[in-house]
Amino acid sequence: MxxxxxxxxxxxxxxxxxxxxxxxxxxxxxxxxxxxxxxxxxxxxxxxxxxxxxxxxxxxxxxxxxxxxxxxxxxxxxxxxxxxxxxxxxxxxxxxxxxxxxxxxxxxxxxxxxxxxxxxxxxxxxxxxxxxxxxxxxxxxxxxxxxxxxxxxxxxxxxxxxxxxxxxxxxxxxxxxxxxxxxxxxxxxxxxxxxxxxxxxxxxxxxxxxxxxxxFSQLMKQQQAACRLFYQTNDNLAAQTFLRLRNIEVELEQDTMILPILPREEIAKINRDLIQEGFDLYQVYTPETSLEQTFMNLINHN
Amino acid sequence: MQLFTASLQAEWMKTRRSAAWWLIISGGLLIPLILLIGRFYNHELIAAENAAPVVWIKLYSRSWTYMGTLLLPMGVILVTSLVAQVEVRNNTWKQLHSAPLPFRTIFLSKLTVILTLLFMGFVLFNLAVFGMITLPAIFYKDVSFPSAPFPFTEILIGNAKFMLDMLPIASLQFLLSLQFRNFLLPIGIGFGLYVASMIGMNWKYGYMLPYIYSSYEFSGKTTIGDTLINFHWLPLVYSLLFTGISFILYLTKKDKT
The missing domain is CATH 3.40.50.300 (P-loop containing nucleotide triphosphate hydrolases)
Structure with missing residues (x-):
């Protein structure tokens, strides 16, 4: 109530x-x-x-x-x-x-x-x-x-x-x-x-x-749902084409590929596929979402 | 009724140690004290004065002349503004309006406290004038207490007239004090209206000025212009009108903080 x-x-x-x-x-x-x-x-x-x-x-x-x-x-x-x-x-x-x-x-x-x-x-x-x-x-x-x-x-x-x-x-x-x-x-x-x-x-x-x-936990969850996965490879443009052929949504922003957040197993598979295809993976990360960042994001999006 | 009593008690407590009390006490005592000093200074005249049959009326009238033309309007302006603006000065309107009290109860209890304080000022002034007339008999052997009977009815009527005369001032000052968040503004407007009334004293329609009536008592006129209507109806109508407007404005105020 x-x-x-x-x-x-x-x-x-x-x-x-x-x-x-x-x-x-x-x-x-x-x-x-x-x-x-x-x-x-x-x-x-x-x-x-x-x-x-x-x-x-x-x-x-x-x-x-x-x-x-x-x-x-x-x-x-x-x-x-x-x-x-x-x-x-x-x-x-x-x-x-x-x-x-x-x-x-x-x-x-x-x-x-x-x-x-x-x-x-x-x-x-x-x-x-x-x-x-x-x-x-x-x-x-x-x-x-x-x-x-x-x-x-x-x-x-x-x-x-x-x-x-x-x-x-x-x-x-x-x-x-x-x-x-x-x-x-x-x-x-x-x-x-x-x-x-x-x-x-x-x-x-x-x-x-x-x-x-x-x-607060709902707030964190909501923010995590909006999180992205960041990739840096030796050839982002080719990697993007490679992933798109596998129906994975990829955006390019300067020297970084941005993917939606995915289950851990799927991320591991993407990593494996990229390496097998000959790409060098420099960095794979999700930016840390502090409560403060979440708060600022909510306010900035408004 | 229970809520009104509770609210009235709370409003009364707010006047504790406030400047309004000092004004009531000093305003009630000042004129009689000055006149008493004057009587002591010219003590050779006291015996004859006290023996005269008109001693009460004469000295009460003298006291009221100074009181009615200057001190009473000024005092009413200051006391009303001080009491009504206690919430503005302490930033407490929001707390008071968050309390479980109907707005009409808050309004009425504030007005009641103001009128009670002013009434107490009248009582104190009358007692002080009584003292001013009778005290010399204690200090001088050749002076006796006034032998003429105390004109209770005349003095009561006189007081009632002055009480009525100051009601438009109290009600308009109350209205102004509830409307403005600035303490000096209602006092400034009040003094301005009083000065305007004094200037308008000889004006043909001077009796229309709401702050004039306690001075108008000494103009020798008792009616409204050329009519036969007693001018005391005007302060009564003004005070009811101002109080009504004030109540409506207070109730309909958008922001009660």
Whole structure:
């Protein structure tokens, strides 16, 4: 079951400028869904639409199986959010900020100390938030989002501005919330390495289009399927003619022959045939496909 | 109702340690304090003043003259903008609008907090004026407490009129503060409208200017132009109109971040 899904979500700021194009986001229950994309790809706009912060133009948003248009309050009652930079009242203390939201969510007052401890802010005392570091503000914003024990956490670039140890702490916190409390997390980032370490599922958005959605292993498989086999011989043109006569699709690019990826046995047979025919094989290889390369390929193809 | 109470409590907490409180306190005390110093300075006049049957009305009117023409409009502009723009200053609109509260509840609770703060300013001002009139009797043996009965009804009506007069300012400032992401813009527009109202004081149709009414109280006119209609209907209509427009604009805003 998808805890959150969008159907054909599209958005335009101006008529000629499409920000989102037909987005079908599917966030499985219990997952950590990494929403990846370069800056300006449409991540924040999608998350704002999911939370009802932007007026929807086209498409549907369903959370917990409920329609956002019809049951906004019931959805928000079970959702915690952090959109872009932390939203906290700087003239108040951390506890006062939480007390304020505790009233709104009408949650258990005991949760305030719990979330302060969970986010490592229990020692901040009467210090006003204006004197907090960015990392502390970010953690307080997470504490606010966790206050009412949400089923779904929507975090837009929560590690922005954090130092490396802060990023690791944040990652550990989110992982433990997901594993121990079963909270589904939708987290956006433009950093692949960050999402790769944390997420179970991913959606990749570029220029307003969702170019991939699934697990990381699916992503790798998809990319491998698109992989090619590269050959360098002493006479590529003759080798191409030789292989084409055996119904093998071959392209020539400068000093390299490019073949589609084939089963290992078939590759061995081609190699044997080429050598028996008198060709010298200088190199046979498939370029390594790192996740980063896969990500870049998806974005560049879009 | 439960949601409104929760939202109201949250909005009230946001005013903690805010400049709005300092404005309410200083705005409520400033004029009576200056007049009290003036009375102490001319203490030989106090005994006769306190003995006069019109002492309450006379000193309340003097206090309201300074308050109504300058401090009240300025204070309302500043307090309304400060309270309404707390979300802009802290970048918290997106968090508040992600909370399970109907938009109308957020709007109403913010407006209620502003009106309550302004009401508290009125109460403080009245208490301070009362103190300004009665305190000298404690310090000077030859000065007695005013012997004339306290004109409760007149003072209550007077306060109600000024409260009504400042409602168009509060409602328009509220509208502006909800629309602009810039803190200085609503305050700048507010001050500009106030100055324009002061300039338009002698204009034939000056009574049409929404920021004029607390000063208009001292113009000697009580009706709208040549008609027999009491001019206090105008601030009431303006405030309802501005609040209605503000509510519609707030509800239909495309981007609630």
């Amino acid at each position: 998808y805890l959150l899904q969008t159907e054909a979500l599209s958005y335009q700021f101006r008529k000629e400028e499409t920000i989102l194009n037909n987005i079908h986001l599917q966030v499985p229950e219990g997952s950590i869904y990494g929403f990846l994309g370069p800056n300006g790809a449409g991540k924040t706009t999608t998350l704002k639409l999911v939370l009802g912060l932007l007026r929807k133009q086209k498409g549907k948003v369903r959370v917990f199986g409920k329609d956002l248009d019809l049951e906004r309050l019931s959805i928000l009652q079970q959702t915690g959010a952090l959109i872009e930079s932390p939203s906290i009242y700087l003239h108040l203390t951390a506890r006062e900020n939480l007390l304020l939201y505790q009233r709104i969510y009408q949650s258990d007052p005991g949760r305030i100390s719990h979330v302060l401890e969970l986010t490592g802010l229990s020692q901040t005392g009467n210090k006003r938030c204006s004197s907090f570091s960015l990392g502390m503000k970010q953690r307080l914003a997470i504490a606010v989002a966790l206050l009412h024990h949400p089923r779904l956490l929507i975090l837009d670039e929560p590690t922005n501005g954090l130092d490396p140890s802060g990023i690791i702490e944040m990652r550990e916190l989110l992982r433990s919330l997901n594993r121990n409390l079963g909270i589904t997390i939708l987290i956006s980032s433009h950093l692949l390495s960050e999402i790769e370490k944390l997420a179970t599922h991913t959606g990749i958005i570029d220029k307003g289009n969702l170019v991939f959605q699934g697990t």
